[in-house]
Amino acid sequence: MDVYKLSHDLTKRIYELQKKFPKEEIYGLVAQLRRSSSSIVANLIEGNYRFSKKEFKHFISISRGSCAxxxxxxxxxxxxxxxxxxxxxxxxxxxxxxxxxxTKLYNSF
Incomplete structure (x- = not known):
């Protein structure tokens, strides 16, 4: 799916950009940026490997929250x-x- 690739590319971009952040942000803002960006695609992958569409839909919702x-x-x-x-x-x-x-993926279920 395109959303996987786009989310993965966004995570890589976040990791690249955060290198110029101040060192004092490494355990604060930088960690939060990394966690929320990687959570988008990680939850999509986890949901996709669940056994029901209902579970996958739940993980899509979590991914959307991470993106927000x-x-x-x-x-x-x-x-x-x-x-x-x-x-x-x-x-x-x-x-x-x-x-x-x-949102479109969620509504497709």
């Missing part, structure tokens, strides 16, 4: 000056696209 959390953390990173305008807008667009894809 990531969207806020990206905004916070921008507000704190850790991301520039272009990085912020690009990441925001990708998050919105993933949320839309997850």
């Amino acid at each position: 959390e990531l969207r806020y953390l990206i905004f916070l990173s921008y507000e704190l000056g850790y991301l520039n305008e272009d990085e912020y807008q690009t990441l925001l667009r990708v998050c919105e696209r993933i949320i839309s894809m997850l």
